[in-house]
Amino acid sequence: MAFFIFSYLEDRFEGMSGQYMGKSWNNLQYLFELFDVEDKAERKRKAEERKSASGGKQYTHNVKG
Numbered sequence: 001m002a003f004f005i006f007s008y009l010e011d012r013f014e015g016m017s018g019q020y021m022g023k024s025w026n027n028l029q030y031l032f033e034l035f036d037v038e039d040k041a042e043r044k045r046k047a048e049e050r051k052s053a054s055g056g057k058q059y060t061h062n063v064k065g
Contacts, residue, residue, distance in 0.1 A: 005031050 008031055012021040032039070 001035070001037065005035060005037070 005028075006023070009023040009025065009027065012024045013019065014021055031037075
């Protein structure tokens with residue numbers, strides 16, 4: 001889905017020289033809504049916040065003396 005939406009983004013070129021400047025990301029939110037894409041980054045950020053609020057990562061080490 002990402003490559004599909006990326007292909008719809010407009011290419012930007014510098015005025016007189018015609019040098020390629022990259023993709024224009026202005027319409028990205030519109031394309032997300034059009035193709036009904038959930039914001040995965042937002043869900044991941046909220047999950048990380050829940051982890052940090054519950055004490056962070058728990059590490060267990062198997063140490064034999």
